[in-house]
Amino acid sequence: MKNRPLFLFGLFLAVLTSWAGFVLGSHGQLGSLTPFFDEADGQSHPARLPGLAARGQAVYADLGCAACHTQQVRRPGFGSDQARGWGERQSVARDYIFHAQPQLGASRLGPDLMNLAGRKPQAPSAEELHRLLYTGSAAHPAFPFLYETREIAGEASRQAVRLTGAAAPKAGSEVVATERAQTLVAYLLNVNSGFEYPEARPLPAQSPASPEAKK
Amino acid sequence: MSTPPTQASAADASPFDGGARWPLTLLAGSALVWLVVGSLLALLTGIQLHTPSFLADCSALTHGRAQAWRETAFLYGWAGNAGVGLGLWILGRLGGHPLRALNWAVVGTVFWNLGLLFGLIGIATGSMTGFAGLQLPRAVQPVLVAAFCAMALPGVLAWAGRKREGTYAAQWYAAAALFLLPWFWTATQAVLLWSPLRGVVQTVAASWHAQSVVALWLMPLALAAAYYVIPKQTGKLLPGYDSAPLAFWTLIVVGSWTFGRHLIGGPVPAWIPTMAVVAQCLLLFHFLVIWLNFRGAFAGGSVTLQYMRFGLVAYLLTGLAETITSFRGIAVHTQFTLFGPALEALLLQGALSMFLFGGLVHQLPRVTGRHWALPSFVSGHASLVMLGVVVSVLSLGWAGLAQDALLNHSQTPFAEILVQLKMPLLLHSAGQFALLAGNVLLLVAFLRSALSCCQAEGASVLRPASSAS
Numbered sequence: 001m002k003n004r005p006l007f008l009f010g011l012f013l014a015v016l017t018s019w020a021g022f023v024l025g026s027h028g029q030l031g032s033l034t035p036f037f038d039e040a041d042g043q044s045h046p047a048r049l050p051g052l053a054a055r056g057q058a059v060y061a062d063l064g065c066a067a068c069h070t071q072q073v074r075r076p077g078f079g080s081d082q083a084r085g086w087g088e089r090q091s092v093a094r095d096y097i098f099h100a101q102p103q104l105g106a107s108r109l110g111p112d113l114m115n116l117a118g119r120k121p122q123a124p125s126a127e128e129l130h131r132l133l134y135t136g137s138a139a140h141p142a143f144p145f146l147y148e149t150r151e152i153a154g155e156a157s158r159q160a161v162r163l164t165g166a167a168a169p170k171a172g173s174e175v176v177a178t179e180r181a182q183t184l185v186a187y188l189l190n191v192n193s194g195f196e197y198p199e200a201r202p203l204p205a206q207s208p209a210s211p212e213a214k215k
Numbered sequence: 216m217s218t219p220p221t222q223a224s225a226a227d228a229s230p231f232d233g234g235a236r237w238p239l240t241l242l243a244g245s246a247l248v249w250l251v252v253g254s255l256l257a258l259l260t261g262i263q264l265h266t267p268s269f270l271a272d273c274s275a276l277t278h279g280r281a282q283a284w285r286e287t288a289f290l291y292g293w294a295g296n297a298g299v300g301l302g303l304w305i306l307g308r309l310g311g312h313p314l315r316a317l318n319w320a321v322v323g324t325v326f327w328n329l330g331l332l333f334g335l336i337g338i339a340t341g342s343m344t345g346f347a348g349l350q351l352p353r354a355v356q357p358v359l360v361a362a363f364c365a366m367a368l369p370g371v372l373a374w375a376g377r378k379r380e381g382t383y384a385a386q387w388y389a390a391a392a393l394f395l396l397p398w399f400w401t402a403t404q405a406v407l408l409w410s411p412l413r414g415v416v417q418t419v420a421a422s423w424h425a426q427s428v429v430a431l432w433l434m435p436l437a438l439a440a441a442y443y444v445i446p447k448q449t450g451k452l453l454p455g456y457d458s459a460p461l462a463f464w465t466l467i468v469v470g471s472w473t474f475g476r477h478l479i480g481g482p483v484p485a486w487i488p489t490m491a492v493v494a495q496c497l498l499l500f501h502f503l504v505i506w507l508n509f510r511g512a513f514a515g516g517s518v519t520l521q522y523m524r525f526g527l528v529a530y531l532l533t534g535l536a537e538t539i540t541s542f543r544g545i546a547v548h549t550q551f552t553l554f555g556p557a558l559e560a561l562l563l564q565g566a567l568s569m570f571l572f573g574g575l576v577h578q579l580p581r582v583t584g585r586h587w588a589l590p591s592f593v594s595g596h597a598s599l600v601m602l603g604v605v606v607s608v609l610s611l612g613w614a615g616l617a618q619d620a621l622l623n624h625s626q627t628p629f630a631e632i633l634v635q636l637k638m639p640l641l642l643h644s645a646g647q648f649a650l651l652a653g654n655v656l657l658l659v660a661f662l663r664s665a666l667s668c669c670q671a672e673g674a675s676v677l678r679p680a681s682s683a684s
Contacts, residue, residue, distance in 0.1 A: 015471065022419060031416055064280050066345065074480040090480075144272055
């Protein structure tokens with residue numbers, strides 16, 4: 001370590017190699033993924049998130065839902081991802097190309113949400129999601145600040161969250177979702193990874209459908 | 216615990232430290248304030264794990280945001296300030312000249328801490344970035360990089376302008392940490408915040424950064440403190456020192472490669488988790504050498520050495536456990552469970568913090584030229600934080616193992632899983648409470664020491680003759 005500039009240069013080189021290898025390397029491999037055009041249904045997959053849902057992803061991120069929820073289904077053999085009905089296939093990089101900010105998460109205190117909208121037999125309804133977020137449950141934090149309790153002026157809003165029991169507002173008032181809650185729920189109702197890409201099949205398909213399908 | 220933590224004699228204060236006294240005390244003080252803030256939030260998020268409704272009504276403290284606060288206050292507030300303070304001091308002392316450009320360090324420290332404060336306000340009001348390890352709002356991140364450059368400047372100058380030809384391991388680690396952070400943090404900001412990469416490549420970049428913050432910045436600063444302090448405390452040379460350079464370069468070269476262990480089975484290129492396994496195995500050499508070098512810390516009873524011993528054991532255990540869990544066969548059991556947070560606590564609260572505590576407890580009397588006021592608080596701190604780390608790591612590990620059975624091998628509903636985890640999660644909160652209590656003691660001891668140092672200085676101006684005690 002006698003040579004002063006050489007030491008600093010060595011440090012710099014070590015870190016540059018690692019950063020370039022991993023970050024630019026994966027960018028080279030995945031950065032140009034395009035949607036997959038399916039001849040059978042004449043559509044591209046994944047679809048872009050509608051505007052409202054795209055804004056909802058930012059709400060999901062800034063509330064830190066990822067502290068308890070993952071959005072990545074692993075392939076069969078990894079845990080009970082399939083058995084729990086979180087998705088029929090593993091998540092692949094192409095699923096996220098339109099996510100402004102993928103929320104893969106690292107902890108599963110709650111269920112995986114990658115394919116919430118595609119759940120079988122039935123995805124949760126907007127109504128149920130609003131109720132979960134407003135009241136919470138024994139296992140789920142509540143997010144009451146995403147809702148507004150207000151006097152019913154004239155006719156009751158059709159948007160009001162239907163509540164019973166202790167959570168119900170006083171007579172004459174109603175609980176309505178703020179814009180943030182609406183975008184969040186719109187997002188949750190759009191996270192769907194139902195389409196099966198060639199690269200998501202357990203074994204490689206005979207003829208690679210697109211150059212990026214190698215993986 | 217027979218020897219008081221304050222056996223540092225004022226005579227040990229070197230003339231080099233004169234001008235550095237206030238800058239270094241400022242860094243240590245800011246570090247301890249953030250430490251207490253971080254511990255408070257760790258307790259809060261711990262409680263929210265078993266009682267999700269706790270303070271959930273408050274948007275600033277909703278679980279996801281409280282986690283982001285906790286992590287930011289701990290990494291950038293506590294470990295960042297404490298590590299930089301120790302790094303500067305060590306580079307100054309071993310470089311053989313008084314530290315230069317200290318005004319820059321003071322200005323940098325002020326902006327760094329103001330930036331963090333605004334950053335935490337930003338997180339509370341909903342502008343966190345959503346990348347674990349890098350939650351600070353995007354507007355403050357460039358300010359923090361600039362502030363860091365100013366803080367690190369005296370250290371890099373001391374390294375470049377050192378008097379002696381030969382150098383010590385403590386210097387390499389400190390110089391590397393101070394030199395590297397601004398480069399890679401800027402690169403990460405560019406690809407995540409200013410011109411974001413597409414899809415999961417963001418996750419790769421963010422995980423790379425989160426790993427490097429610990430492996431290339433904070434841990435090297437903590438290791439520098441240990442390399443400097445352990446021989447000073449034991450009065451003996453470090454055994455196996457010849458291998459230290461290779462251990463250093465191993466960490467620098469492959470330390471950042473290991474982030475892929477969190478992405479096993481995920482939607483990222485499959486070679487990333489494979490490289491993590493390779494890197495973890497190579498790092499075993501680093502851990503082996505650290506063990507050889509530091510084992511002398513087991514002889515000797517000072518509080519400083521107790522911290523160092525604990526840190527050493529925690530560091531080695533984390534290294535082993537991370538290597539084992541980076542293999543796919545093991546990861547299918549531990550991934551996404553609380554086993555991950557258990558290992559993180561072992562590394563950050565067990566290894567990183569303990570090395571830094573050892574460093575600070577050794578450093579402060581030598582910088583101020585005064586013993587620690589309230590030495591019993593310092594040894595109380597040591598006992599409480601060690602207890603707290605053991606309890607919270609074991610209870611999280613227990614919860615993680617229980618979760619493996621419930622989450623991966625059955626279809627137990629999540630509400631039911633939570634009921635079954637109640638016991639370990641309550642214990643974890645108890646552990647975090649012990650940590651908070653301990654850290655408050657250390658902050659009080661620090662404030663008393665700094666205050667008595669101030670008063671003494673005021674008095675010595677009035678009565679120069681009697682100030683020699």
